[in-house]
Amino acid sequence: MKDxxxxxxxxxxxxVTDRCNLRCIYCMPEEGIKSLSxxxxxxxxxxxxxVKAATTLGINKIRYTGGEPLVMKNIDKLIYETSKLPxxxxxxxxxxxxxxxxxxxxxxxxGLNRVNISLDTLDSDKYKRxxxxxxxxKVMVSIDKCLTLGIKPVKINTVLxxxxxxxxxxxFLNFIREVPVEIRFIELMPIGEGIKMYxxxxxxxxxxxxxxxxxxxxxxxKSSTAExxxxxxxxxxxxxxxxxxxxxxxxxxxxxxxxxxTIKPCLxxxxxINLREYLNNEEMLTASIKSAIFNKPAEHHLQEExxxxxxxxxxxIGG
Ligand code: SAM
Ligand code: SF4
Numbered sequence: 001m002k003d004x005x006x007x008x009x010x011x012x013x014x015x016v017t018d019r020c021n022l023r024c025i026y027c028m029p030e031e032g033i034k035s036l037s038x039x040x041x042x043x044x045x046x047x048x049x050x051v052k053a054a055t056t057l058g059i060n061k062i063r064y065t066g067g068e069p070l071v072m073k074n075i076d077k078l079i080y081e082t083s084k085l086p087x088x089x090x091x092x093x094x095x096x097x098x099x100x101x102x103x104x105x106x107x108x109x110x111g112l113n114r115v116n117i118s119l120d121t122l123d124s125d126k127y128k129r130x131x132x133x134x135x136x137x138k139v140m141v142s143i144d145k146c147l148t149l150g151i152k153p154v155k156i157n158t159v160l161x162x163x164x165x166x167x168x169x170x171x172f173l174n175f176i177r178e179v180p181v182e183i184r185f186i187e188l189m190p191i192g193e194g195i196k197m198y199x200x201x202x203x204x205x206x207x208x209x210x211x212x213x214x215x216x217x218x219x220x221x222k223s224s225t226a227e228x229x230x231x232x233x234x235x236x237x238x239x240x241x242x243x244x245x246x247x248x249x250x251x252x253x254x255x256x257x258x259x260x261x262t263i264k265p266c267l268x269x270x271x272x273i274n275l276r277e278y279l280n281n282e283e284m285l286t287a288s289i290k291s292a293i294f295n296k297p298a299e300h301h302l303q304e305e306x307x308x309x310x311x312x313x314x315x316x317i318g319g
Contacts, residue, residue: 001057003296011254012051012059015318016075017041017067018259022096023132024120026159026194026201028315030132042261044078046279048085050257053286055087057293065094065318067259070103076110083111092116094157094319098134100142108149115146116184118157121165122175130164143181156183157319160208161201169208173215176236184226184239190306191268192313198306205240223253249299255292256317263292264317268300268308 003009018036020028042050051062062082069075070093082091092114093107100117107115119139121127127136146154160166172183185205190198209215215229218237225248226239249266256264261279262272273292278284302308310317 001290001293003293005296005298007250007252007296008058009253009255009293009296010058011061011063012054012257013063013065013254013318014047014051014257015065015067015259015316016044016047016069016072016078018316019071020066020068020096020315021071021098022068022134024096024118024193025130025132025164026161026188026197027192027313029193036260041259042257042276044072044074044081046261046276047078047257048081049279049282049285050261050275050289051082051088052085053282054289055085056286057290060087060089061092062088062090063092063094063318067315067318068096068098069093070095070099076103076106079107079112080110090114094118096131096134097139097142099138101138101145104142104145104149104151108151112151114153114155115151116155116157117143117146118159119143120158120161121168122171123168126165126168143179147180154181156181158183158185159188160185160203160205161188161197162203164201166203166208169212173212173231173234173238176231176238177234180235182226182228182237182239184241186241187244189244189268189308189314190302191308191310192315194314195307202244204245205242209240222251225251243300244302247300247303252296255289255296258312258317263289264310264312265292265296266300267317267319268302268310269297270309270311271297272311 090113094116097117120130124136218228218230220228226241228239230237261276262274
């Protein structure tokens with residue numbers, strides 16, 4: 001359905017858990033995180049009820065995210081049940097990739113169409129510093145596995161940060177020479193832990209493009225938030241996603257469902273609509289989602305304000 005600004009909203013991103021097996025420096029604090037209790041997190045039957053109601057309003061694309069979606073028990077079952085709902089055309093996940101290699105085959109069989117794997121560095125030591133826990137090898141095996149299984153496209157999400165991983169830009173370009181993935185460089189956003197490091201680590205992609213004339217822009221599908229570029233002879237391609245400096249709110253087609261059962265019509269707004277009380281009332285559930293879509297804010301205010309207005313961080317909302 002269309003929101004009050006005429007945007008067609010057809011995409012629902014769902015954070016299935018706030019838990020994560022990593023602690024990326026720009027996303028979660030190292031310690032002191034209070035995980036939600038199981039009762040606070042939507043049961044997967046309830047998530048399905050919400051997805052089903054959303055499909056009646058024209059939602060046809062679902063992305064499961066987290067926290068880390070693959071730490072959620074039965075994620076394959078959730079994907080399978082989602083794929084059976086009339087009106088669903090596309091199911092994807094965003095994952096850190098640590099657990100993916102062992103699960104990819106089952107997830108594909110369950111109905112997963114696409115995957116985004118988050119990876120900010122190709123250097124093992126730096127991977128450990130950025131994620132505080134993870135092991136790069138596991139993610140690399142997962143990327144390989146997805147390509148072998150023919151999951152298409154495999155996209156890599158890379159938050160590029162000044163003084164942390166920006167010097168690896170050329171290494172990433174070399175990576176796509178051989179590996180047929182789309183690396184999407186994402187601007188650091190001042191949300192959650194990202195607020196603390198934003199001023200020091202933010203980076204404009206214009207600088208990089210000026211330094212790399214070998215990159216040529218290619219036509220970007222209307223549905224893509226990334227500006228796409230190719231590198232002559234490379235098997236993969238790259239994209240730049242600039243939610244802060246080049247905001248794409250005018251074309252935003254999504255709403256988000258948090259793991260506690262609230263709809264966030266805009267990632268950076270503090271507004272949340274609680275759907276929990278309507279889980280057993282299909283009519284009210286649909287009406288609440290409809291109202292959330294219709295009242296989606298026009299835009300975020302990250303260019304004028306120093307931090308996101310969202311009360312929740314990315315690990316609670318998903319990305
Ligand atoms: N755990 C999964 C993962 O890392 O892919 C899914 C959830 S994670 C919150 C989704 C995406 O949000 C990741 O690609 C991560 O890099 C991105 N993200 C988290 N905090 C961010 C921030 N402050 N600025 C930009 N991207 C951020
Ligand atoms: Fe976990 Fe993803 Fe956040 Fe990293 S970015 S801490 S993997 S939720």
